[in-house]
Amino acid sequence: DDKPTLAFVVNGASDFWKAAEAGVKKAQGELPDYNLELKYPEQSSVAIQQRLMDDLVTAGVKGIMVSAVDPKTSTDGLNKIASQTALFTTDSDAPQTKRVAYIGSSNVDAGKQAAEIAKKAMPDGGKCLGFVGLLGADNAKERIQGMKDGLAGTKIELVDVRGDDIDQARAKKNVEDALVASPDITCMVGFYSYNTPRIYEALRDAGKLGQITVVGFDDDPITLGGVKEGTVAATVVQQPFEWAYQGMKLMAAYLKGDKSGIPEGGLIIVPTKIIGKDDVDAYAANLKAMAGK
């Protein structure tokens, strides 16, 4: 068919993007004149994502919304895409490129919210250890920085962050080893969506659930369960559903010539939220509703 195609390109395969898929789906319902699709690169690497976008452009895609693997340094590659289609960024911004707009959250703010959770849960201070997939990735660095900023001047300290290269067995072992190596740790932070559930399980296996404060990111079912149970202090959630839903509609409008939705500077921040014990049921219900289940 000849309907113009809009693509949402993510930065790697992860359940995190399932909500975005739902958002794309919802937007599709409201944009019958467009084909909307969500694309996973087969590997989380710049070269492969770049190639995927090149091929999409070749295939005639009119607009691309991308969560770039490494936006800071992919300026030229992104500009090449931007010169041939309407390019939007999401998840992590590339402000130096010719992208039309960024729609997503601020990872620094999310990190600060995590600090809020920690401060509330540990008014007397504590020692935190973080866990993350890729220590070098921008989103990890920003969240860590945000949290450190948020903790500045308190008695809470983020002493170290351990990476696991997105190997979940290693993620869990890292928590186990941390419990051995640093018995004085009072709080653990899972910076990637799967880190918090691994923390939860390692603590459960060690019988330390509830003794150590867990600060989470994202909304893995185990994380939400832990929040509800009270063993996870709270979690900072982003809203990929909104990014996708609003983003796709915005892109469609933009391609039709309606640029009213794009603010000066092109930054559209969908704020992250803290989901604590009291919010979790409503949040989970909302998730379900969005996924159309």
Place this chain on the structure above:
Amino acid sequence: MSKKDLGLLVLILVVGAVVTAINPRFLLPINLANTSNLIGLFGILSIGQAFVIITGGIELSVGSVVALLGTLFIDFIAVRELDWPLAFVLIIALGAIIGLVHGWLITRLKLQPFVVTLCGLLIYRGVARFYTADGTAGFAFGQNFPDLEFLTAGRSYGVPNSFIALIIIAIVMWVVLHRSVFGRYLYAIGKNEEAAKYSGIRTGRIVMAAYVICGVLTALSAIYFAMYTRSISPASHGQFYELYAIAAAVLGGFSLRGGEGSLIGVILGTVLLQELQNLVNLLGIPSSLNFAVMGGVILIGVLVDQQWGVFRARRQMIDATRRNVAGAPAE
């Protein structure tokens, strides 16, 4: 226990002693239990790999199989709600079938093991990712399978049951490899398949059996891994595990040319690798150096082993010459 194995054991103990000296918490029962749990998981995998390597083959698809079968296992019991023993049997059967297909392609259609299993590496992970639509397979919060969890992730008297499983498997496989007719055939085939064939051995069947054993053990460890992480992103789960398994076998004295290596060796190789991983965390070495440490130790281990062999052979030679010169009969 061979001299090679003994050397490896000494290395493991020395490393352990050094780590303990720096951070005595290394010897905490909980740390030993955690590490031995992973030794169990990777050990089962590595024994399977060892059976293939002995025949002069290689199994590169191990990591992808761990991802695919792990995904299916969790999907079977968490989403499709099959009884876990049924799911367990299904997964093991699937592992056996994968091994059978590999063995068949290699022995009947004469494809190279490296090629067949490389394709497997690519295909199985792809299938797993497609199956979950690039999502995650995991248990819902609070989903519990007490018996299964006890068997896979539980502990008996503080010892992880996965480690106990490894010990049992290792004993059985030691007998199979070092005492049975089948084991002897494996070594013979690894040394010289053609000559083994000329001795009337049905080499095709034996090699196929080795791949089936590898498939079954990999399936078993896939289940253990699945129950350990309790959640699987097929895109990354088990990536590079084939390298762990191969590295353990190589450290344990296996030759990739086939026909060499002992079961104790591969277990010790696994122990050393996991000790290294543990060490990186306990000593606070940057996690980025994790793999580099592993690579460095394997290289040094293999080098020392090799040079030691050369040295010994040379000394024997010199001794022999000296003895001869001293006591040569005049005639």
Place this chain on the structure above:
Amino acid sequence: MSKKDLGLLVLILVVGAVVTAINPRFLLPINLANTSNLIGLFGILSIGQAFVIITGGIELSVGSVVALLGTLFIDFIAVRELDWPLAFVLIIALGAIIGLVHGWLITRLKLQPFVVTLCGLLIYRGVARFYTADGTAGFAFGQNFPDLEFLTAGRSYGVPNSFIALIIIAIVMWVVLHRSVFGRYLYAIGKNEEAAKYSGIRTGRIVMAAYVICGVLTALSAIYFAMYTRSISPASHGQFYELYAIAAAVLGGFSLRGGEGSLIGVILGTVLLQELQNLVNLLGIPSSLNFAVMGGVILIGVLVDQQWGVFRARRQMIDATRRNVAGAPAE
């Protein structure tokens, strides 16, 4: 061009025709240029790998070397502000040194190629990650190197310069492999190293030279890759590229046992692999299946090649039998 190569070429054309029929945009100049750019990048890598495979060796550290040298190259010119020609020479020299060390460990210290380069795979990536403290190496905004960019990422008459580089390298390497004494020695060593030694060939040096060639070509492609992505996260950059290179060689008719394969074959193998990747994206096949498609095609390709050989041999045999029945001399 051998029959094998011809078969591969036909396959490439058929696949191309089918894709064009479904999505005519496949033939857009821009698409061909994009794809041939990647063919250039991966082709250079694969030729290097081919030289090692011919000797019966294997080079598994390719992906990690691409990550390490790419990181260093960008760091040299973007952060340390070296002149790019100097940085270029340094990186190539580093590639040669890596190859030399591998070759030395393999030929002098008699370690197995698989083991040496597996350790390389682990170590180099670790070093790269440590070097950037698990960060990213990339150019600052607006940092430009017009000459370098033209040579690596530019186009001449619409043809990517990387592809032109590949063509030049391929021609040179074709002569080296198929017409020079050195090439002949490589084949000989791959088939029977012992005999080559008895013929007075310094096999150690020849094999070492093969690893150095591989190192240099890998370094060159590392620079191309770096200038293509312009940013490198050492943790993931170049991961699995060794598999691409090995797969291209295997598709191109190389045997991992050594002594077999042609340069045209490895180039065609690279073309097919990149065509497949392009196809997956153009036809809207889920990218999760990308690797599975690649694995499937390699397996089928190797199988068809193998079975076709068996089939031809058998038909010849049957023909011979029939001829005899018809016109057997009475004697």
Place this chain on the structure above:
Amino acid sequence: MNYSDVSIAQSAIAPFLSLDGVRKTYPGVVALDGFSMEVRPGEVIGLVGENGAGKSTLMKILGGVTRPDTGTITVDGVAHDGLTVEASIGSGIAFVHQELNLFENLDVAANIFFGREPLKAGPLKLVDRSKLREMVAPLLKRVGANFSADAPVASLSLAQQQMVEIAKALSIKARLVILDEPTSSLPIAETEKLLDVIKALKAEAISVIFISHRLHEVERVADRVVVLRDGMLAGTLPKNQINHDQMVKLMIGRMLKERERVSDSAHAPGGTALSARAVRTSAYPERPVDLDVRHGEILGFAGLVGSGRTELARVLFGIDERFGGSVTLDGKTLKLGSAADAVASGIFLVPEDRKLTGILLDLSIAENISLPNLPAHAKHQLVSTSAEIATAEKQKSNLGIKAPSVATRTGTLSGGNQQKVVLAKWLAMNPKVMILDEPTRGIDIGAKAEIYGLMRALADAGVAVLMISSDMEEVIGVSDRIAVMHEGQISGILEKDDFSQENVLRLAVGKKPLPAQAVGGAQ
């Protein structure tokens, strides 16, 4: 000028090469012990000795493949304490190894000039291919090759490959050509050609060291015979003293009463054991073969190079696919889908290529012997080492295998002892049909006699023995009947009365044998 004049004249000439006090040890073995000899220009030296006497070791030292522990090697007056391959080639020593050293993936021409390719001008060292072809043609003609210069070596038979090796040695502008058992797989016609080549070399003042266990060949070409025993010089025979008995005496330290001949069959052969009907092999798919072997007989199987005997043997043993036809054993049709099938029905093969297919060099003697019958040495599928060792010990003493113990790696044994291990593994089972492909290839005279004795003992015990051999004396001396193969078909079967070299040769080239009285007349 007679021969004694020549040797006097030659002793005046400075030797091209001399060895002095050369000693070489391997772990547990002294392969050479203070050995000295000289080689003069244009001299053909026959080097003989039992298996494991150290002949190949000596040649490997000359070829630069191994270094001696002590001793000096003097080439053209320059003393070395060890040569490298380059130094050896550089000083004009050409070497045909006992084990073939060809590259299957290269063609004949590339193999012959391997390492010495003619180059085009320029820095790239490109091979001048047309010149190479020109250079190869006369060499192939000289060895009487029936294959072309650009045939891939993989497509040649063992004997043809040996010719390539010889052509290679000739191609070196050599001053000394070392031939380590070059005739071990050559049939008679090709052997003749080789002996002519040796004479031609001599005429060009090129020295030759010729190692062979076929003493009559040595007798014919050698100017001087050097005999090795247990790594030491047992003696040197000048031209006029070279004869079979002298050589044997020096080799084994005693006189053999007469040429060791195997005793004739004690009784008439039994019924047909193995019967092949219209069997086609991949070598000659268009030629169906019929062959019967009877219980209690030794059927000799003669033929020229590439006549297809090995292929037939491999088909009968189930290793190679059979293209049509049927095989029966004692009237029962056999499946023969694999060697395992053949072994299960009691058909055993002693293959032509001992090191690649006969034994596993890395396994011990005991492990090799038990391998085909491992379940019988196991309880509940678990191998009993003591049962294994018992079987091996028995075979070791029965066959007189010379080795420190049955736990010795077979790779360190000499050729003859390795061959005995191959035999031992089958003798330890119950053979019904024993196929032996060139069973005495590279085997010394003493061991040969023992192997003939073993074959006869087998036949006397009712086993059907099929012996493929290219050694005419052996075929005629040992067989009860001789089947001759010509281009994939049995061209005739000779009964004992018709045995003669001429008859075998006529059949081998496809002619009819002479009638019995004509043969008698010719002799």
